[in-house]
Amino acid sequence: MAERGFQQAELAEAVNAQLLAAGERDSVGDRTVRTWLTGKTTWPHRAKRNALEAVFRCTIEALGFYPPGSPAPPQEDPDVIRRRFLTCAGGTAAAVALPHGSARPSSVGTSDVIRLREGMDGLTALDQNRGGNASLEHDALAGAAEAVSLQGKAATQRIRQRLFGVAADYTAMAAWSCIDARQLDRAQTHLNEALRLAGMAQDPVAEMRVWNSTAILAHQRGDIGEGLAAAQAAQSTAITRRDPLFSSLAHARAAVGHAHRGDGQSAIRSLGYAEEAIGKVQQQPRPGWVAFYGPAELHALAAIVREYLGQPAEAEAASYRALAALPKQYRRNRAMATVHLAVAQLHQGDAEQACASTEGVFNLMSGSPLPGRLRVLLGDFYRDLLTHAPSAQVARGWADRYRSEWSAR
Numbered sequence: 415m416a417e418r419g420f421q422q423a424e425l426a427e428a429v430n431a432q433l434l435a436a437g438e439r440d441s442v443g444d445r446t447v448r449t450w451l452t453g454k455t456t457w458p459h460r461a462k463r464n465a466l467e468a469v470f471r472c473t474i475e476a477l478g479f480y481p482p483g484s485p486a487p488p489q490e491d492p493d494v495i496r497r498r499f500l501t502c503a504g505g506t507a508a509a510v511a512l513p514h515g516s517a518r519p520s521s522v523g524t525s526d527v528i529r530l531r532e533g534m535d536g537l538t539a540l541d542q543n544r545g546g547n548a549s550l551e552h553d554a555l556a557g558a559a560e561a562v563s564l565q566g567k568a569a570t571q572r573i574r575q576r577l578f579g580v581a582a583d584y585t586a587m588a589a590w591s592c593i594d595a596r597q598l599d600r601a602q603t604h605l606n607e608a609l610r611l612a613g614m615a616q617d618p619v620a621e622m623r624v625w626n627s628t629a630i631l632a633h634q635r636g637d638i639g640e641g642l643a644a645a646q647a648a649q650s651t652a653i654t655r656r657d658p659l660f661s662s663l664a665h666a667r668a669a670v671g672h673a674h675r676g677d678g679q680s681a682i683r684s685l686g687y688a689e690e691a692i693g694k695v696q697q698q699p700r701p702g703w704v705a706f707y708g709p710a711e712l713h714a715l716a717a718i719v720r721e722y723l724g725q726p727a728e729a730e731a732a733s734y735r736a737l738a739a740l741p742k743q744y745r746r747n748r749a750m751a752t753v754h755l756a757v758a759q760l761h762q763g764d765a766e767q768a769c770a771s772t773e774g775v776f777n778l779m780s781g782s783p784l785p786g787r788l789r790v791l792l793g794d795f796y797r798d799l800l801t802h803a804p805s806a807q808v809a810r811g812w813a814d815r816y817r818s819e820w821s822a823r
Contacts, residue, residue, distance in 0.1 A: 420566070422447040425469070428562055431581070432465035435559035437552065450479075457481045469563060522567040522577070530561055530580045537587055538702040545746050545785035546594025554591060555604075558584035558611075579615035582608045583703070586623045590703075593631050594746075596786030601631050618652035622660055623703060625651065629667045633674065634787070642671030659700065662691035663707050666715045673722035681719050688712055706747060710739035714751045721757060730758035746785060749778045753791045757798060765803040768795075769812045 415425055422444045430441045438461045446462075449455040456479055458466065463474045470477060537554055561581035565574060589604035605628055612620035625648035632641030645667035648654065654661040669684035692712055713736035720729035733755035740748050752774045760768035772795065779788070796813070803809045 422451070424565070428469045428565065429462065429465045431559040431562040432468045433461060435556045436461065436464065438465075469566060522564045522569045523573060524576075526564060527573065527576045527580060530557060530577075531583075533557055534580065534583055534587065535702045537584075538705075541587070541591065541594070542706075542743060542746070545782070546591035546597075546787070547783075548595075551588045551591040551595075551597075551600075551604075554584045554588035558582075558588070562611075575615045575617070577615075578611050579617035579620050582611035582615055582617060582620040583623065583701070585611060586620065586627060587703070589624075589627055589631075593627060593634065594785045594787050596634070596790055598631060598634060601627075605631065619660075619701060622648050622651045622653050622664070623701075626663060626667060629671065633670065634790075638671065638675050641674060642668065645671045657698075657700075658691040658694040659704065659707065662688045662695070662712065663704070665691060666712055669719050670715060670722070673719040676722075678723045681723060685716055685719060688715075706744060708739075710736050710741070710744075711747065713739060714747065714754070717751065717754045717758065721754060721761075726758045726761035730755060730762070733758060745778045746788065749775045749788055750791065752778065753788070753795055757795055760795070760798055760802055763802070765799060765806055766808045768799070769808050772812070 415421075420428070426442050426444060426447050433440055433442075440459065440461055442462060446455075450458065457463075458474075458479065463479070466477060466479075467474055534557065537550060537557070540550055540553075558581040561577045561584060564577050569577070585604050585608035589601045589608055592598070592601035592604060605624055609621070609624045609628075612624055625644050629641050629644035629648065632638075632644055645664060648664040648667060649661070651660070651664075654664050665684045665688035669681045669688060672678075672681035672684055689712065692709055695708075713732050717729045717732035717736060720726070720732055733751055736751045737748060737755065740751065742748075752771060756768040756771040756775075759771060772792070775788070775792065784792070799809050799812060
């Protein structure tokens, strides 16, 4: 621990990252680490043993653990070890202090951070193509675990913060995958961890990403207060003061929160702020995760705001503007905007046109499973369809044609 610069809490974090990457639900805290250090626990659970070996890159026996029924390994007098350490010089002292079987950690630098960020870009592309899924979540958590494990190598403080920032991004990606798949409890767990990592990184962009996802998750849960609070927390991050793109996104999320609460005046005001900020955006390097946001996505969010405020004609117009501007590769976003278009049409009494619009959703997502978020939105549309046109032939026709495909995919 001393060689790698671990305090008890930091070792617990590194072990937890390895446990997450291995798909284990267990976790450790400071108290568990203390039982290892004091010898109260001589043989941790198998998953924790594997995680410890991964963190320290040596065998569990080399770390001083031994299985029940086995004699404890002989240990030298601590004073002898201390005197030997103090009388040795440089690398020799470090070699004496290291457990048998371990090696002095190599250094980590900018190239490692760049490599990990490139992996993050690959996951972003996978999300755009397939949406949230278990494989994406697993790969994102593995990337976070690798970024955290590199804290065990020699590095500058700046590099350590950047590694925590990368870990926060990967963990936020895992959370987003769960949000898109409607695995809400798992999403919340990942967001809590991502926010902690972003705080250690002192990375305002990562913090903004977490608050943005938290607002979406709260919206899915129907927690109006938390959703608005998360949007306002996003507005307070340092990046929103420096970059109008992030400012616009934060204001747009706040507009959805106000509209969900029924506060039309605040919602329209926030939309105005978002539109004003988007007009000031200039081209500059930004992380890949925010590439989805621009005028088209702002129109899509405006449609949701108008929908909540009971303004279906305005919601339909905003949905058409979104679809006209959304790039073709964002087919999931286009599918979501199409469902909102159909809802707006339905709320204006045009059930037949609304059902026809939803055909575009299944065409857009042809060949791919429907993300949980999209399936739930289609379910909401179907319930609205039954409410607004319970006896209409078009409602029965929609159910006969799409219900099995919608539920199966």
